[in-house]
Amino acid sequence: MGEDQLTDSTTAAGPTIATGEARPAGRGVSVGSALRGTGRPAEPAQNTIFDVRGLRVFYGSFQAVADATMAIREHEITALIGPSGCGKTTVLRCFNRMNDLIDTARVEGTILYHGTDIYGEKVDPVEVRRRIGMVFQKPNPFPKSIYDNIAFGPRIAGYKGNMDDLVEESLTRAALWDEVSDKLKESAYALSGGQQQRLCIARAIATSPDVLLMDEPCSSLDPIATLRIEELMIELKRDYSIIIVTHNMQQAARVSDRTAFFTVDVKQTGMRTGRLVEFDATDAIFTNPREKQTEDYITGRFG
């Protein structure tokens, strides 16, 4: 585990780290109740939500990510940055077992989520995904009404409360309610790209997740829509822990509390494997990186 010195979560806490605000009580399932009692016992650091240890990802015989270790904290925005092919999206998709959908993908190492290994034998990936929502690179609303886009997740999860209220609340939190309140029955495809992406965020938070994973959520949006999503992320981190993959370093610097920098190592065989170089408070990564590679990347000398 060569990166241990880079990812020491107990000493690297930056000034911007939010101190465990309480989640609003009320709706939703108690997080982790269904997961607890499985996997290995662990003693995570205070308010660490994901303890990633020795994560390696393979597609067939191709190794996409080498040995990443990092501790991700609650109520923070953690940014994963790095050049194309560095495995940051692959790592993100490990957090809600989305890589399970790829036949050839294989994940090694552990990701402790509130102390339980989400790759443990007894873990149900469907339950993991209910607690760890995802927003994708390209807005991907269902070809249904705006209302049904939001209601689908809660409905299949057996939500018993007032669905109209939940839809309104989710859309309001995603800063979309004012724009769509009078056309909830219209197709989600009638919305603009930025609105669609906020709809996808609303859909993700409608199931009361604990964590939001965002895979380059602004890459297909214009600057104004991007700004709205960024404001939204900062708003949402009071209630959620957010992990975001971004190509945009300014975006990482603007919104995130901690940043993981990945790079890609090209072997002689041509195999390109992503590697976590440095994980630290965002301020430290952007003003005083410990690694030369990080500095070269953030100053634009490579990548």
Place this chain on the structure above:
Amino acid sequence: MAARAATPSTADLVRQSIQGRRLGFGDIAFPAALLLALLFALLFLATLLVDIFAKSWSALSGRGWSVVSNPLTLNAETAGLWQSIMGSLGLVAVVALLAFPIGISAAVYLEEYAPDNRFTRLVNTNIRNLAGVPSIVYGILGFTIFVRFIRAVGAGGGVGGKNLLAGGLTLAALVLPIVIITSAEALRAVPQSIREAGFGVGATRWEVIRYHVVPYAAPGILTGTVLTLARAFGETAPLLLVGAATGFFSTGSGNLIDKTLGPYTALPVTIFSWARQPGADFRSLTAAAIVVLLVVLLTANAAAIILRNRYERKW
């Protein structure tokens, strides 16, 4: 303009270079040859249609609706297509009941559940090969398997197993690979991002398929199945081997089970047998039967096109 002619300006040079068309032989001859090929193909179709309609005119104008509504007889002046049309509809119903649930299920398995490995690819390739097997081979298959099986279980219905059920089973086997292929294509057209969206909010594979993938693929599946039914409706050769003949008539009496297990005929088979009868009356009657068949097939194709244009989703 003439005053500046001594040194041509940039504007003049540009105008000279971009004006005037330089068309070579190939620029004219190639599209002309392609157009000719197209016209040649259309000419055949037009000739066929004109010929059929001209020949059918005396029967259709002289007899009118009775060509369709009269029962089959060997008298060319009164013979009609009623049992043939009913027989063909019965066959299509059996095909729809059997081939669609099985074919669509197989497609959902192949596209949504089967791992992408060598075995799955082998199965896929072979389904495509099966779709290309000549229909007479399916007739033999129907005769050796379905007719004998139906006879063996005592459901032969007085025709030794060569009944409507055997015909329907044979046609179902014939179109099954096509149903699987078109349904699989419709399922594949649903983008992976939609599946990920479903999984992302905590849906199980079943829920993703049930609430998203299959509903979104349904228009494409439906279009494919309508075209498949049209194919079954027009198929002749395999039916000749599994009992469809003008020698047997499924009459208007009897319940549905008796009819299904009884003798039958089909529209294209009737065309085949009428075409072998002598006399101008039968020639015209044959042409009229072809017109009826073409009207049914073109209606089915038109319905498929309308369905596709109306409901197919652009991703």
